[in-house]
Amino acid sequence: MSEDPRETGDDEPEAANSGARVSVVRPPYAAEVFEEVKRFYYSLGPEFDIFHLALDQIFESKILGLLWSRDGRVAGVAGVRARYGVWMFFMVMRADHQGQGHGRNLTRTVMGGVPPTRLVLLTVQRSNMKARKLYKSSGFVTINRHKGQVTMLYNRGIGPWLRLPLIVAVFARNLFVSHLAG
Numbered sequence: 001m002s003e004d005p006r007e008t009g010d011d012e013p014e015a016a017n018s019g020a021r022v023s024v025v026r027p028p029y030a031a032e033v034f035e036e037v038k039r040f041y042y043s044l045g046p047e048f049d050i051f052h053l054a055l056d057q058i059f060e061s062k063i064l065g066l067l068w069s070r071d072g073r074v075a076g077v078a079g080v081r082a083r084y085g086v087w088m089f090f091m092v093m094r095a096d097h098q099g100q101g102h103g104r105n106l107t108r109t110v111m112g113g114v115p116p117t118r119l120v121l122l123t124v125q126r127s128n129m130k131a132r133k134l135y136k137s138s139g140f141v142t143i144n145r146h147k148g149q150v151t152m153l154y155n156r157g158i159g160p161w162l163r164l165p166l167i168v169a170v171f172a173r174n175l176f177v178s179h180l181a182g
């Protein structure tokens with residue numbers, strides 16, 4: 001089996017357009033992945049300001065989805081990283097690869113690797129309608145709006161009657177852990 005992180009597995013969809021490929025990698029991350037993601041990160045333009053994640057935080061990911069452009073460069077990343085027991089989803093796409101369905105593809109691929117028992121949340125700026133629309137149609141539901149930020153939960157068919165106590169429990173736990181951490 002090839003260890004080239006640009007290879008797609010049988011179950012990893014080929015991006016619809018442009019010959020780009022999606023791969024999924026997990027820790028420990030290979031040096032090539034580290035270098036390529038780093039190069040991608042520092043090449044980001046205005047989308048960097050919306051993204052708000054440090055490079056180190058990307059490498060905390062439990063699952064990292066990479067979009068490889070035709071020229072063998074990383075052009076988008078999405079992943080899930082653990083925060084106080086909850087997995088947080090993130091994604092950013094290079095501007096010249098946006099609007100071609102790659103974000104949808106990466107979201108589906110990464111979320112497809114998350115164990116069913118995991119709670120996955122994300123936060124997105126309220127004004128970021130493009131991302132919100134994508135997340136909504138990918139299965140995330142809004143659970144909170146606060147100070148210009150929207151929190152969304154990946155909905156695995158959990159009814160509203162169970163969703164609320166679940167969210168309260170998660171936030172109470174987060175509060176407790178961050179209090180202990182000082």
Ligand SMILES: CC(C)(COP(=O)(O)OP(=O)(O)OC[C@H]1O[C@@H](n2cnc3c(N)ncnc32)[C@H](O)[C@@H]1OP(=O)(O)O)[C@@H](O)C(=O)NCCC(=O)NCCS
Nearest residue numbers: 047091092093098099100101102103104124130131133134
């Ligand atoms: C958000 C982001 C990752 C989406 O990636 P993308 O590859 O452009 O998304 P896609 O091409 O897969 O588009 C998916 C959906 O977004 C929505 N969308 C795309 N372009 C849009 C636009 N100009 N306006 C509104 N919605 C739009 C559509 O719902 C589209 O679905 P469709 O196929 O039904 O039309 C990308 O725009 C990005 O990196 N933005 C900057 C960083 C960011 O906002 N990250 C998210 C922070 S939480």
